[in-house]
Amino acid sequence: MEKLKIKNISKAINGLKIVDRVTASFLPGRITGLIGPNGAGKTTLFHIITGELRSDTGEINYRGEDITLLPPYRVARKGIGRLFQDVRVFENLTVSENVVSACYDHRVETPWFPFLRKKRWKALERDFKEKSDYYIDYVGLMEVKDVPASSLSYGQQKLLAIARLLAGGFSLLLLDEPTAGLNPVMIKKILNILKRIVAEDQGKTIVLVEHDMSVVTEVADWVYFMNEGRIAFFGRTDHVLGDKEVREIYLGL
Amino acid sequence: MNYILHLLIMIEIYLILAYGLNLVVGFGGLLSLCHAVFYGIGAYASTLLMIKTGISFLPAMLMGMAITALFAFLVGIPALRFRGDHFVLVTLGFQMIVFTVLYNWVGLTRGPYGIPGIPRPVVFGYEITSLIGYLILVGVILMVTIIILFILYKSPFGLALKALRDDEMAAEGLGKSPIHTFLYAFIIAGGFASLAGSLYATYVTYIDPTSFTLDESIFLLSVLLVGGTGNRLGPLVGVVFMILLPEALRFLGLPDTVAPNVRQMIYGLTLILLMFLRPQGIAGEYKINHYGKAEN
Structure with a gap:
């Protein structure tokens, strides 16, 4: 079953076509890569999907x-x-508060909820404490659980942001360069987490914008290649990365 | 003794104002410059209700709260379309407008003449006239305010506010609605400010628009900046410090001709020094920095 389907999406900003008639679909239980040169429209496409920008x-x-x-x-x-x-x-x-905040849904975040449903609030507080601990442990941040998020390293902040997404129970994850600016050990850690997410829950869909081709090859089964706002290629990862044009435009080979 | 009781009552009234505003400034990270508007509307609404309809203090206070909350809703809808500097300016605009209306709508508010002879509150059959009586009445309402607000501070609502304050885009990406959450905070802060206004009006038994000017809004904001925001202790420290410091400066024994000016200067200097030494406020945990809130 297809999960996310985007059809004929275009977006021009100041007369410049950033995204041009993009049609794509993303399947559950898979990590799909979205690659392409800088300015190809990948992040803008994410903005459109999440509603930050209107197509x-x-x-x-x-x-x-x-x-x-x-x-x-x-x-x-x-x-x-x-x-x-x-x-x-x-x-x-704190790290813990960051993750807990992702657990609460909007029906609970009203000012009257703690007064009208006091017992339920206390029960949720206990449950979500456990749940957030689970995901903090999942990404390996247990030692810094009670530390303000500002004092974490950049890599740890990425792990925290992933824990927050997991705790939020999202079924589709749009990841914008999760490994950029990280050292190899941290990259490996994040890739293992991503693999574990789809392995444990076949209902989850991951879309990955990434510039590091070794990362894409390692985790993504399918790849969309975007260039100048358009989807230029779609196919199995090795297939797309083996394409002559892709290698020229993007990899400079 | 009466002097001390008076200071305590004023501290109580300002605590109600500061703890309410803390929800918007400390938790929401929104620098509102129109808190005195809600303080004033509460004072005028309850006073006029008491004088014109003859209802007693408590129902007038609660109806004033409802009126002010409605007004906060109407101000919040346009104001919360903005963030950062623009939000500050829009709230400043509302502050000017409401002051001008209070000052010039002579038919309703008596404008600059003010409303004298505001009736003393009668609560459950007791007429409150003594300072001790006021201290207790305001104290009880302060306690109720604090209990409600402290629950909100640590509720999921409070956490959502802090999340939106720290990074609105990320919080929205987790399903938190900025407009709803901020608007609730704004309305609640307005409602509690109105309580403080009603209490103030019946305590001093005379109100005029000059008690609810921009200066007052700036004072309330500086109370939080000095004391610290985003937690329970900050507003208390801020109110006590900002109300007692000018009083303490009275005892410096300065010659009468220069005393008021020198007091003002020491007061101003203290604030400047504080901002250098502790930008998050004396007891604050969060440094207000709305310039840092980048939008993509």
């Missing part, structure tokens, strides 16, 4: 529902989570 044409369908016009918080509530290129942890909150 000029086309539609986006997630699990049979049209989500094209929804604002970002409602797209998120449908189960689409995103790892930002610039990480974006909640700096003044």
